[in-house]
Amino acid sequence: MSFLDLKNVTKIYPNGTKAVHETSLSINEGEFMVFVGPSGCGKSTLLRMVAGLEDITEGDINLDGKLMNEVDPSERDVAMVFQNYALYPHMNVYNNLAYGLKNRGIDKETIEQKVNDAAKLLQISDYLQRKPSMLSGGQRQRVAMGRAIVRNPKIFLFDEPLSNLDAKLRIQMRLEIKKLQQKVGVTSIFVTHDQVEAMTLADRLAVINNGIIEQLGTPIEIYDNPKSLFVAGFIGSPQMNFLDGNLKNKTLSAEGFEIKDINSDYEGEVTLGIRPEHLIQTENGLINLKVDLVEQLGSDNLVYGQLKNKKDFCYRCPGNQTIEKGSNLSLNIENNKHYIFDKSTGKRVN
Amino acid sequence: MKIKPLQIIAHIILILGVLLMVVPIWISFASSSHDSVTILTEGMKFHIGDQLARNYNEVLNEKGGWSEEVTAAKMFINSFIMALGIATLKVAISAMSAYALVYYRFKLAVPIFWLIFITLLVPLEVRIFPSYKIVSDLGLTNSYTGLILPLVASATATFFFRQFYKTIPDELLESAKLDGANGWSFFIDFLVPLSKTMIAAMFIFMFVYGYSQYLWPLIMTTAEEYWTVVMGMKIIYTESYEGVALPRTAERFAYIILSMIPPVLVVVFLQKWFIKGLIQTEK
Ligand SMILES: Nc1ncnc2c1ncn2[C@@H]1O[C@H](COP(=O)(O)OP(=O)(O)OP(=O)(O)O)[C@@H](O)[C@H]1O
Ligand SMILES: [Mg+2]
Numbered sequence: 001m002s003f004l005d006l007k008n009v010t011k012i013y014p015n016g017t018k019a020v021h022e023t024s025l026s027i028n029e030g031e032f033m034v035f036v037g038p039s040g041c042g043k044s045t046l047l048r049m050v051a052g053l054e055d056i057t058e059g060d061i062n063l064d065g066k067l068m069n070e071v072d073p074s075e076r077d078v079a080m081v082f083q084n085y086a087l088y089p090h091m092n093v094y095n096n097l098a099y100g101l102k103n104r105g106i107d108k109e110t111i112e113q114k115v116n117d118a119a120k121l122l123q124i125s126d127y128l129q130r131k132p133s134m135l136s137g138g139q140r141q142r143v144a145m146g147r148a149i150v151r152n153p154k155i156f157l158f159d160e161p162l163s164n165l166d167a168k169l170r171i172q173m174r175l176e177i178k179k180l181q182q183k184v185g186v187t188s189i190f191v192t193h194d195q196v197e198a199m200t201l202a203d204r205l206a207v208i209n210n211g212i213i214e215q216l217g218t219p220i221e222i223y224d225n226p227k228s229l230f231v232a233g234f235i236g237s238p239q240m241n242f243l244d245g246n247l248k249n250k251t252l253s254a255e256g257f258e259i260k261d262i263n264s265d266y267e268g269e270v271t272l273g274i275r276p277e278h279l280i281q282t283e284n285g286l287i288n289l290k291v292d293l294v295e296q297l298g299s300d301n302l303v304y305g306q307l308k309n310k311k312d313f314c315y316r317c318p319g320n321q322t323i324e325k326g327s328n329l330s331l332n333i334e335n336n337k338h339y340i341f342d343k344s345t346g347k348r349v350n
Numbered sequence: 351m352k353i354k355p356l357q358i359i360a361h362i363i364l365i366l367g368v369l370l371m372v373v374p375i376w377i378s379f380a381s382s383s384h385d386s387v388t389i390l391t392e393g394m395k396f397h398i399g400d401q402l403a404r405n406y407n408e409v410l411n412e413k414g415g416w417s418e419e420v421t422a423a424k425m426f427i428n429s430f431i432m433a434l435g436i437a438t439l440k441v442a443i444s445a446m447s448a449y450a451l452v453y454y455r456f457k458l459a460v461p462i463f464w465l466i467f468i469t470l471l472v473p474l475e476v477r478i479f480p481s482y483k484i485v486s487d488l489g490l491t492n493s494y495t496g497l498i499l500p501l502v503a504s505a506t507a508t509f510f511f512r513q514f515y516k517t518i519p520d521e522l523l524e525s526a527k528l529d530g531a532n533g534w535s536f537f538i539d540f541l542v543p544l545s546k547t548m549i550a551a552m553f554i555f556m557f558v559y560g561y562s563q564y565l566w567p568l569i570m571t572t573a574e575e576y577w578t579v580v581m582g583m584k585i586i587y588t589e590s591y592e593g594v595a596l597p598r599t600a601e602r603f604a605y606i607i608l609s610m611i612p613p614v615l616v617v618v619f620l621q622k623w624f625i626k627g628l629i630q631t632e633k
Contacts, residue, residue, distance in 0.1 A: 053524050074530045086521035090543045099539070100529035147529070 002026040003187055004050065004155060009059035011045050011211075019045040021211040022059065027189070027204075032181050035191045036198035037208035038234070043191045046208070047157050050189065052076050064154055074103075079148035080157040084164065085140045087132035093119075093143050094128040100151045118150040121180070138169050145177070149184060156181070156188040162197065174200060195235050199223070207231045229346035232273050232339055238302055238314050240339070243272045247340065247349070255309050257286040259333075264340060266349040273339035276302070276316040285330035289313055294323050303329070375610070382406075382603035389599045405604040420574040422582060422605060428494075429561055429579040430612050435498035436560030437553050444504050445549065448511030449537050453523065463512065470505045474566055482569055492573045501560065507552050514548050515541060550623035557616050579609045 004027040011020040019042040027033050035043040048054040050061060052073035061068045068076060079100075088096050097115045106114075119125040122142040132140055141161065148156055158177075162170045178201055181188050192198050198205055199219040207214045207222060207230070215222055215231045226232035232240050245254035247270045252259040254272050279287070288308060295302040296319065303315040303323055315331060317323070340350040377394050384399035410423045447466070451459050474481060481500045490496030518541070526536050542549070567578045583605065617624070 051524075051528060053527070073524075073527045074532060076528075078528060080525065080528050082521045082525060084519070084521060086519065086525040088522070088526075088540070090540075099526075099531075103530035103535065147525075151529075 003029040003031075003064060004189075005060075005062040006046075006050075007060045007062070009046070009049060009061060010057050011042070011049060011054060012057045019211055020049070023211075023213055024059075025206065025213065025216065027187060029187055030185050031187055032178070032201060032203040033187075033189045034198045034202035034205050035189065035208055036195055036205060036234070037193065039193055041208045042211040043193075043208055044159055045211075047080075047159055047189060047191050050155070051078050051080050051157050053080075077151075077154045078157060079151055079153040079155075080159065081144045081148055081161040083160045085132075085144040085161075087140060087143055087147075089132055092129050092131055093124060093135075093146075096132065096143055097146050097150045100147065104151075114150050115146075118146045121149065121183075122146045137165055138173065141165065141173055145180070149180070149186075152186075154187065156186050158188065158190040160192055161190075162192070163194075170197075177201065195237060199235070205235075207234060209234075226273075226339060227348050229271060229273070229341040229348075232341070232348075236275055238276050238316065240273045240275050241313050243274070243307075243311065244343070245270050245272045245340075252340065255307055255311060256288075259286070259336075259338070262340065262350055264350040266340075266342065269343040270349065271341045271343050271346075273341065274333055275337070276314040278334045278337040279315050279317075279331045280334045281317070281321075281329055282332045283330060285332040287313070287331040287333075289315060289329045289331055291323060291325055291327050291329060294325060305329070375607075378603045379607050382600055382607050384600055386598050386600040389603075390597065401600060405600050406608070409601050409604045409608060420577055420582075422579075422608065424575065425577050425579050425582040426608065426612065428497075428576055429609075431494055432497045432563070432567070432578060433557045433560035433612070435494065436501050436563075437556035439498065439502035440504040440507055440556045440560075441549055441552050443502055444507035444552070445511050445541070445545070446537070448508050448515055449541060451508075451512055452515040453533075453536075463508075466505050466508055468505075469503070474501060478565065478569065481566075485570065492571055492576050494576075496570050497567055497576065497578075498560075501563065501566065504556065507556065510548065510552065511545065514545055518544065547623045550620040554617055554620055554624055558613050561613055583609065 004025075006023055006025040008022045008024055009020060010018070010022050012018050023046065035046060037043050045054060049056050050063075050068075052068065052071060056069050063076065063078075088099065091099065094115055097118060098111050101111045101114060115128075116125070119128055122145055124139060124142050124146060127135060127139060127143075132143065135143065141164075144161065161177075162173055165173060174197055177190075190197075190201055192201075202219050204217060205219050205222055206216050209230045215227045217225075219235075222231060222235050226235060229242075233242070243254045245252050246268070247262060247264065248267050250260070250262045250264070252262050252270065252272060259272075289303070289305045290307075291303055291305040293304040295304070299319050301317050301319055301321060301323060303317060305313055305315070307313050315329065323329070338350075339348060341347060342349050377396065380395045380398055381389055382405055383402035384395050385401050388399065389395065411421055413421055451463050485491060485496045485500060488496075490499065522540065523536060526540060531539060562580055563578070564580045567576070568581055571577060571581075583602075
């Protein structure tokens with residue numbers, strides 16, 4: 001049995017909302033798991049059930065070999081970092097960190113030692129006497145992390161802890177969280193709706209949609225091999241291009257072009273997915289793109305335009321290429337990297 | 351600095367308001383320093399007279415009442431104990447019941463809240479006979495317990511605490527729980543410190559409420575040693591002029607001034623938190 005084990009976990013709120021559907025998931029000790037999905041898909045609910053802050057309607061949660069369903073959150077030995085940090089406003093930073101230890105009846109010297117160690121690790125030693133209201137957003141974030149670390153819990157839970165920070169700080173904290181987790185080695189679950197955050201942090205990633213885990217795997221697996229239309233559209237930035245098409249006799253006919261020798265026996269209406277970064281410019285390519293707009297990011301250019309049938313399409317090329325607005329590009333699919341999904345179910349068919 | 355006409359008007363209004371409050375107190379104080387005869391013949395005074403020490407000494411130490419045993423000092427102490435008991439218990443009970451109502455979402459929480467709220471419509475004066483019956487059956491007449499106990503439940507304070515607790519984000523409770531806090535330690539370690547300005551404000555209101563009780567102590571106490579200040583105001587200097595003696599007006603003024611001191615002390619002592627509680631809510 002793995003470290004954290006969710007078995008057919010379902011959550012139905014008292015008002016009838018079914019937030020999580022029969023979800024099963026195993027997380028190994030020391031693993032960094034990320035739950036990613038759009039707003040309202042049930043990520044927080046799942047996390048809060050692990051913490052014990054929500055009752056489990058059905059199913060079992062096992063942590064370190066013990067059934068957690070009826071265990072009070074104060075007894076679970078988990079630590080959580082909330083989106084708005086939920087620091088204790090009337091306590092200074094030192095006491096914010098020390099509170100959980102005091103409740104465990106640990107003696108004063110040990111507490112002081114642990115708090116100072118955690119503070120040093122997070123570089124908040126200088127603020128120990130300050131109240132949270134006298135700290136910047138990034139510092140509060142660190143205090144919230146410190147409060148989790150200092151108790152040395154079985155598992156860290158993060159519920160979108162970076163979403164209140166500005167873009168630059170977010171990237172910096174993201175890195176620090178990852179480094180810290182590797183250093184401390186604590187099993188962690190991190191909830192986010194930002195797919196870049198998800199990709200960069202995760203050892204493994206669970207893409208959640210409507211209360212169901214659509215796909216579970218390493219970030220690269222999920223990026224390279226999305227199992228459904230939803231996952232394909234959600235992971236990757238800019239988003240994958242989707243075109244309607246028809247698959248018959250291993251031949252795909254889409255908007256004005258055909259791809260032969262498709263590795264699938266499926267026949268019928270399909271959606272073809274092509275990532276913007278899997279395209280190359282050639283002469284007489286499959287796809288003709290009329291350029292509307294070019295976003296220059298420096299390293300890359302994002303080229304937005306329309307196909308013949310007025311369908312929006314995006315192409316990503318290296319930043320050193322100059323592309324004129326209004327020009328026509330001829331594109332091919334690089335290494336035949338394309339994804340085909342059943343149009344009605346969204347399941348991958350190739 | 352330019353002063354706008356509007357500001358001048360505002361200040362005039364404020365100054366008038368201050369005068370309206372301060373002048374009567376000053377007149378009472380000034381009058382309390384004269385001879386009763388002077389006041390009876392010349393009316394109330396604006397300036398300090400020469401009888402100050404004598405009048406105050408007399409008020410504090412003269413034994414009054416029918417049995418000539420109770421002093422004003424004793425009555426101040428009684429009132430202080432009563433008000434302190436009422437205020438402390440009212441604040442403690444309301445804070446705890448509001449805690450139960452907000453954080454323990456049992457089914458009857460809302461009906462119970464409204465039931466508590468409805469008791470606002472039944473103040474002590476309305477239920478004075480049943481209350482008296484209960485207290486006397488319990489044998490609590492002529493005791494501090496009897497003076498305090500029937501007044502310790504407060505719908506108003508419960509309401510204010512409830513509203514305040516509702517503004518505290520749920521995450522605070524949740525992260526405290528994960529830090530191992532139980533129901534009791536969340537109340538003591540979080541709600542009490544977070545609402546300390548509120549507690550101070552409530553305490554002051556309730557202290558003044560308890561201090562100015564009249565009807566209840568009047569009915570409750572037959573022994574003079576439990577008389578309170580407000581009762582004394584009516585009773586203490588009446589007996590001596592029935593018949594021949596002059597009304598002791600100056601002493602009465604002195605008594606009134608003295609009776610204001612305990613509530614003022616409470617306000618002065620708690621004002622730092624009290625003002626904070628009125629003008630800002632801590633995040
Ligand atoms: N206390 C509640 N009572 C009823 N329904 C709820 C409650 N909390 C959440 N829900 C519903 O459950 C679903 C999942 O909510 P959840 O908070 O888990 O979403 P989320 O994935 O964390 O979204 P976000 O990214 O916006 O935080 C939503 O449809 C939400 O409306
Ligand atoms: Mg959420």
